[in-house]
Amino acid sequence: MDARVDAVFGALADPSRLYLVERLAVLGTATPTELAGELPITRQAVTKHLATLEQAGLVSGTREGRNTVYRPDPRPLREAARWLEVVGAQWDARLAALAQHVERRRA
């Protein structure tokens, strides 16, 4: 699987970042100062979080005039979701196999 997956999970591990992600899902587009206004933290902190999200490929920021506009990229999210599905399926299968094994030993 892609090495980026754990980066995505890491990016999503922080509640502030999780909020930014959900907020961008609603706004579609936002600037650091905008987002900072909705959080109990500094604009700089928000900027750092956005940088982290950008490094994970979840978001991309472009300078427009004197603002920096951030917009989301859903693709890494999908990748991570698929990873989760795959591992979850493996777990299910493995547990089923174990149960059957126990059954066989009981017979």
Next chain:
Amino acid sequence: MDARVDAVFGALADPSRLYLVERLAVLGTATPTELAGELPITRQAVTKHLATLEQAGLVSGTREGRNTVYRPDPRPLREAARWLEVVGAQWDARLAALAQHVERRRA
């Protein structure tokens, strides 16, 4: 959304833990020392990681004789996957709406 979702992401944020998760998908069941043998870290470190995973509900350990056997629980994984799908869909929709908006302004 469940408050546990970010706990799951947090648990999955570490590469060692990610390895443990993938490994449990294959083995179905394992003990700390077994797993520690496959990683460049101490058994204690593995134990800590397993505790973290257990607290996130991803894994459950039970003492059997002098071993502690850990087995996976796929349910929180599924929850997290669903969260990702939902947010991803929101992002898609929002981006589409923005594109349409730009189109409308161009007309």
Next chain:
DNA sequence: CTATCGTGCAACCGTCAGGTTGCCCATCGT
């Protein structure tokens, strides 16, 4: 032109998480 607003950058601080070592307890094989 100047004041202001939105950013970026760098230094700094406190805390927590990953990891180690050392010790002690319980269990199993012999």
Next chain:
DNA sequence: ACGATGGGCAACCTGACGGTTGCACGATAG
């Protein structure tokens, strides 16, 4: 009964992370 093996617990170290403050810079409004 006894030694080896698997685990838990606690203390400790270190680095990274979330957050802040201060400053400097480009773009914009008046």
